[in-house]
Amino acid sequence: MFKRRIAAVAAAGLLASTLAACGGGDSGSDAKTLTYWASNQSISLDKDAEILKPELAKFEKQTGIKVKFEVVPWSDLLNRLLAAATSGQGPDVVNIGNTWSASLQATDAFVPFDDATIEKVGGKSRFVPSALAAAGAEGKPPTAVPIYSLAYSLYYNKKMFADAGIAKPPATWEELVADGKKLSKGGKWGLAQEGAHISAHSHHAFTFSQQYGGEWFDKSGKPTFGTPQNAQAIKRYVDFLAADKITNPGNAEYAQNESVNDFANGKAAMLLWQAAGNQLALHGMKPEQWGVAPVPFPATAPAGGKKVNSMVAGINIAIFKHSKNQEGALDFVKFMTSDEEQIALNKAYGSLPSVTTVSDDPAFSGPEQKVIAETLATTAAPLPQVPEESQYETLVGNVMNDLFAEAAKGKSPSVADIEKKLKTAEEQVK
Structure with a gap:
């Protein structure tokens, strides 16, 4: 089959x-x-x-x-x-x-x-x-x-944090947004994202969904994409660019490794990445210039939310x-x-x-x-070990590509709109 x-x-x-x-x-x-x-x-x-x-x-x-x-x-x-x-x-x-x-x-x-x-x-x-x-x-x-x-971690530029009067890395998404707004000035940005990276999208969609009480497949392996929890989770991630404006709109076109370049070159103060240290060194960034912390959580866990911050x-x-x-x-x-x-x-x-x-x-x-x-x-x-997982990555990743393209134009998606797109993707799996 x-x-x-x-x-x-x-x-x-x-x-x-x-x-x-x-x-x-x-x-x-x-x-x-x-x-x-x-x-x-x-x-x-x-x-x-x-x-x-x-x-x-x-x-x-x-x-x-x-x-x-x-x-x-x-x-x-x-x-x-x-x-x-x-x-x-x-x-x-x-x-x-x-x-x-x-x-x-x-x-x-x-x-x-x-x-x-x-x-x-x-x-x-x-x-x-x-x-x-x-x-x-x-x-x-x-x-x-x-x-x-x-595993994913949060990387932060120590000097940019100090210059903005930020004493420690954020532990919640609310803190990350507040810090990101202080850091987004003078052609610099708070957070580097990759708006055209399908695999990374699916990773973040999974983690944020866990935090917001969602699931991408039920216990029988049936896809459950189009839920309010999944839609809210994706909105939170896309809105760093669309609503909070702590990400450079040009990041909507970024694919693999481009956000690491921006972080290493001082164009962005924060980065969500897997084992970035060696790549940062190859870009000429010294270990003492950056810090690393766990990926944040919501300040108040939504109903059903789990304490998961990485796949x-x-x-x-x-x-x-x-x-x-x-x-x-x-x-x-x-x-x-x-x-x-x-x-x-x-x-x-x-x-x-x-x-x-x-x-x-x-x-x-x-x-x-x-x-x-x-x-x-x-x-x-772990992401669900079901045969349809690769389809989840491709379909949900493409939904998020489209959402980032709209976010670059200043459009913050509604939960209802995202839910509709996810239901369409779910039907393609079926």
Whole structure:
């Protein structure tokens, strides 16, 4: 049924552009070669390649297996994965956003990490339980194993805060708006947002919905998009630009990483991001110039609101069933989740390891990592692990793209208008 739904989505145009991009595929690997799609984790695709090349060279030296890799931008990755899943042509090993796990699992295109398979990469007990829980639907073998663990945090410019007479980072959205108005002057803005970033939209929509008492799917997996709670949650996020005017209207056109640029260049004083520290350093920002705090909550929790301020974010690594070198692919997954590589890669990206054996390494004891770890341990929640989750990301993300485009024109959407748009998106899932 899921494959038929994906075909319908493709017919509607959501996959059309990327089906062609996959072309004849990359599945011609032999025992001495693997192909790998890596996700964009750093400041640019080139920087990711720079980080990964020496690590993959280590794997080749150890095993004799050469890894041909491509860093795929987030704007393309999901559609390319779905196209490869339905065509049976593509790479051997891939990175996937952990929110897509159940959707990709439902295609039956990936090697399941059942008990015997996961033992080959170290066993279940090796992985952080919350990270492994976001690797597939409950009650089924994971469709991947975690490689990077992340959560959203609030980053703030210390000098801009001091100059505005703000003594500490905001703990509530009301405080964030009040601070943002003090900071939005002289061509500077209080908050940097990315109004054209579909994946980030779906993450914020989930978190704000949890805070406002909403859900995107009920317990049976049925979509529940068009509710007043979800509409109010999205309005709160869009209104930072539309009504509060603490975000530059030009941010409505921002896609991936552009808000980080504005924050690092002093154009905006606050940023909601996952493990921004290493990217800020690459932009030339010194650690003492910025602070990090948990994502805020409403001052008064709405009815049914939950104390959730991030989704359980992270990246998983998976193997396609069509791989002609599954044993080599398993060796590669074991290598990428080894202690040495978990330290090297997560240190390079500022994320946290997804294995339990290196959590006390000094590389992960800084203020930023402590905030991320505390959030993951206490106030983060996983997005619903249902097959339709990837459709939620695309459909709700596009609704929010449209709302930001209107916000840039000075229009603050009503709850009723957002609810109507969400109901239309919900019907597309059905």
